[in-house]
Amino acid sequence: MSKVRIKICGLTRNQDVQVAVAEGADALGFVLYAPSPRAVTAEQAALLIKDSPAFVTTVALFVNESAEEIVRALTVCSFDLLQFHGDETPQFCRQFNRPYMKAIRVRSAEDIHRAVQQYPDAKALLLDAYVENLPGGTGQAFDWRLIPELSIPWVLAGGLNANNVADAVNQVQPFAVDVSGGVEASKGIKDRQKIKDFISEVRNVER
Ligand SMILES: O=C(O)c1ccccc1NCC(=O)[C@H](O)[C@H](O)COP(=O)(O)O
Numbered sequence: 001m002s003k004v005r006i007k008i009c010g011l012t013r014n015q016d017v018q019v020a021v022a023e024g025a026d027a028l029g030f031v032l033y034a035p036s037p038r039a040v041t042a043e044q045a046a047l048l049i050k051d052s053p054a055f056v057t058t059v060a061l062f063v064n065e066s067a068e069e070i071v072r073a074l075t076v077c078s079f080d081l082l083q084f085h086g087d088e089t090p091q092f093c094r095q096f097n098r099p100y101m102k103a104i105r106v107r108s109a110e111d112i113h114r115a116v117q118q119y120p121d122a123k124a125l126l127l128d129a130y131v132e133n134l135p136g137g138t139g140q141a142f143d144w145r146l147i148p149e150l151s152i153p154w155v156l157a158g159g160l161n162a163n164n165v166a167d168a169v170n171q172v173q174p175f176a177v178d179v180s181g182g183v184e185a186s187k188g189i190k191d192r193q194k195i196k197d198f199i200s201e202v203r204n205v206e207r
Pocket residue numbers: 009010029031033036037038061063085128135136137138139140157158159160178179180181182
């Protein structure tokens with residue numbers, strides 16, 4: 001099995017960034033969506049990733065944000081990858097000349113097929129749970145059996161934790177996994193041991 005990439009999302013503290021990097025996370029996610037309890041500003045994210053090493057991808061996450069604010073955020077913090085969690089069109093997503101992921105809140109296999117057609121230039125689709133009125137970070141898993149064979153890279157998200165991620169990787173072989181709530185002590189406050197356990201579970205599956 002090829003290496004499954006790991007994204008730790010919703011980082012708000014420097015100590016948690018350091019743990020994620022030290023444990024081998026491949027990507028660090030920062031929620032630039034003010035209503036989220038994990039929200040950080042671009043200025044805060046810039047400080048959090050100032051010392052992160054090369055070859056660890058930094059991801060800025062938006063929900064129906066204005067293009068002007070995204071451009072401003074990118075002048076403040078040069079994120080490697082954008083992640084759109086709202087109703088953003090492909091035209092909107094690609095205007096920033098940055099690689100992007102489009103998050104899809106899955107209710108059916110058709111949701112996924114439609115997104116594959118609609119976002120052909122996305123670096124990956126991030127398949128997440130659908131929860132009414134919550135764009136992401138729900139802590140809820142969706143029915144992984146809905147996921148069809150996909151020809152493009154895709155990220156599994158939604159309710160993952162150290163207890164279920166090995167099953168998830170074995171069942172659906174995602175390109176990457178994404179976790180927020182499953183490695184937290186409380187919203188936005190990551191738990192060192194949960195991060196270690198989560199990453200260890202993924203790495204053990206690959207052996
Ligand atoms: O994490 C949030 O608070 C959040 C808020 C609004 C939109 C997206 C959000 N998170 C995006 C992510 O990539 C999460 O890691 C993903 O939804 C999985 O979250 P969880 O189910 O808590 O692992």
